[in-house]
Amino acid sequence: MQITDDLNRIITIDSPPQRIISLVPSLTELLFNLGLEDWIVGVTKFCIHPAHAQQVATKIGGTKKFNFDRIKALEPDLIIANKEENYKEGIEQLSEDFAVYVSDIFDLNDALKTIQNIGLMTQTESKSQQLVEKIQQRFEEVKDKLEGEVLYLIWQDPIMVAAADNFIDFLLQWLGLKNTAGYLTRYPALDEEVLQSLTPDFVFLSSEPYPFKEKHLEKYKQLFPNAKVLLVDGEMFSWYGSRLIHSPMYFMSLPVSRRR
Numbered sequence: 001m002q003i004t005d006d007l008n009r010i011i012t013i014d015s016p017p018q019r020i021i022s023l024v025p026s027l028t029e030l031l032f033n034l035g036l037e038d039w040i041v042g043v044t045k046f047c048i049h050p051a052h053a054q055q056v057a058t059k060i061g062g063t064k065k066f067n068f069d070r071i072k073a074l075e076p077d078l079i080i081a082n083k084e085e086n087y088k089e090g091i092e093q094l095s096e097d098f099a100v101y102v103s104d105i106f107d108l109n110d111a112l113k114t115i116q117n118i119g120l121m122t123q124t125e126s127k128s129q130q131l132v133e134k135i136q137q138r139f140e141e142v143k144d145k146l147e148g149e150v151l152y153l154i155w156q157d158p159i160m161v162a163a164a165d166n167f168i169d170f171l172l173q174w175l176g177l178k179n180t181a182g183y184l185t186r187y188p189a190l191d192e193e194v195l196q197s198l199t200p201d202f203v204f205l206s207s208e209p210y211p212f213k214e215k216h217l218e219k220y221k222q223l224f225p226n227a228k229v230l231l232v233d234g235e236m237f238s239w240y241g242s243r244l245i246h247s248p249m250y251f252m253s254l255p256v257s258r259r260r
Contacts, residue, residue: 003117006104007083013099016123017078021071023063024082027103028053030115030241031080033131034124041074049235049243066090072097078121084166103240107170108139111240131242138248144176148201148257151180151224152237155210158189162206168237175251176259177202195223202256203227208234230254 001013021042022028028047031040040053042060047053058074061067063085071079076098081091083104094100101121103114112132119128150172152162162168163184172179180200181188203224205212212231220229235243236250 001121003101003121005102005117006110006114007102009095009102011099011101011121013078013121015077017076017099017121019074019076020078020080020122021060021074021076022047022080023060023066023086024080024103024241025049025063025085026235026239026241026243027080027082027114027118028241029239029243030118031122033242034119034122034127036122036124039122041076042071064090066094068093080118105167105240106165107167108135108174108244111167111244112136115241131245135244138245139174142248142251143174145252145259146175146177146254146256147259149178149180149199150202150204150256151195151198151200151227152204152206152232153210153212153220154187154206154208154234155189156212156216159192159195160187160189160210163188167240171237171247171251177256192223198224200224200227203229204232204237205229206232206234206237208238228255230256 003011005011018039019041020039022031023044025047028043029049032050040057043053043057044063045059046063060070064087079094079098079100081100081102083102091100105111115128115132119125152168154160154162161181163181163186165185169179180198203220205216217229236247
């Protein structure tokens with residue numbers, strides 16, 4: 001089988017993979033949900049869903065630092081990676097010896113294509129297609145249902161936000177929300193002077209990659225006295241695997257403005 005990944009590289013798989021390593025937490029969860037538990041031999045230390053993932057598979061390091069000796073010893077016939085979450089040099093080194101499929105996710109179509117391609121590579125096309133159809137249906141039900149301007153924080157020191165040109169920004173727009181930092185790109189760090197010039201209706205403090213907690217609420221309520229400051233589940237906004245089936249219901253549970 002030959003399949004083209006999101007970096008336009010042709011990945012050749014001689015037979016259905018039976019030794020899979022996932023370098024992407026959200027796609028690790030997808031692999032388990034597709035019923036591939038017995039074929040997953042390696043995951044990262046950040047692959048926390050399902051809860052037993054690190055008990056049934058070997059930890060091969062983090063998403064930005066791989067243990068190459070451990071990966072080599074596992075003899076994978078397929079490695080699942082992501083351009084943003086993993087690092088270029090590591091992926092290039094692994095690609096010299098193994099079949100490495102690299103996703104690059106900016107919107108829902110990208111995410112659904114990745115789910116379908118993983119289903120194709122692992123001969124779980126039926127399950128993956130059913131999942132894609134359910135996700136599509138649920139996302140259509142919440143399209144443009146919310147309104148207001150949102151500032152989405154992902155890091156504390158320095159203060160970093162999700163701006164334009166990423167999956168989080170796509171989801172905000174899909175819901176009908178305007179990204180207050182959308183005039184910038186990617187994940188910029190903003191000083192307090194710039195932050196105070198912004199006038200969001202809502203400030204979302206994400207649970208990842210920085211784990212914002214209740215103790216951070218007061219600071220941002222003072223910084224944005226006219227906004228509603230909320231702790232939000234970052235996995236729902238940034239995990240682009242099977243968790244997407246739960247995201248729409250979560251979005252509609254948030255105490256933000258609804259369109260009439």
